[in-house]
Structure formats: C-alpha cells, structure tokens
Amino acid sequence: MATKTAKKTVATKRPTSEDGYILLKSMTPKAIWGDNVTTKDIGKVIANISGVIEDYFTVNTKYGESVGFKGFFLGQNPESGEVFESNAVFLPANATEQIQNQLADSEDDTLKIKLGVSVQESDKNASGIAYICDLPETEARKSAKLLAKEAFKSEFLALKG
16 A cells, blocks of 8 residues: 655745834835736736835846835735835836836935735736836825815816806
C-alpha cells in the first residue's frame, strides 16, 4: 500500500511594524494585491493607499524610468484586509504626473493622498492589464471641489432668480 506524503508548506513570516502592519521596502499595487493580478481582476479595486508625500525620485527599471514617492504610506488589500506600511510608493502613471504637479505647486512641503487602484484592460502589454488610480483625494482637490460647488450654486441661483 502506497502512502501519500503531505507536501510541506513553509510559511514565511513577513516583517511587521509596531502597529502590526506588514512592512514593505516600497509599496506598489502588485505588492498589496499579490503577484497574481490577471485579466480576471479587471474592474476590481486591488489596493487602497493613503499617506503623506514628502518628495519624489526616479529609478530605472526593466520597463523604463519610474517615478516613486517618499514619505509615509499605508496600503490595504480590500479583499484580504491586510494592511501594509512603507516609506516609498510607486503609483500608476495616471496619478503620478498629477501628484508631481500638485507637489510642485504646493506651498507646503508635503502632500496628503488617499486613492484606490484598480485593474483595467490594456492592449499595451502582454499581461492584458494596466493599473489605474481614481483621482487622488488631496487637500488641494478637496478645496477645488468645494470652490466648484460654491460657484455652481451661485451661478445656478443667479439663473433661477
């Protein structure tokens, strides 16, 4: 009679912060969701990221030049609930340029962000997917929204009266 031997799984203990968050050298949507992002995930929010940006930096990767941000960041996997912490974050291109501009235009030395990252279909790479951010909810964006709402109300009321 043959006996089956169980395959051993080795659980690796990931370093955690004093708050119990999983520490990452640099935070990316893929690091939060896991390496298994596929076309099945199109339309899903795979990461929620918030933090304070202090500066940005560039690095050369096998995919070309990438812009990262320095500061303090927390990220959450919306499916598993795991929370991650890092002092560097790499975001999708649609948010990176906007954040760089806001950082340059800001009178403060920091910029607060809060955003979600989702997966969309793409024909620009072999995987068939791309990451996209909802627009970052920064203090400047909150102020702009408030001003736009006030302007709309005053215009609407002026037309109505």
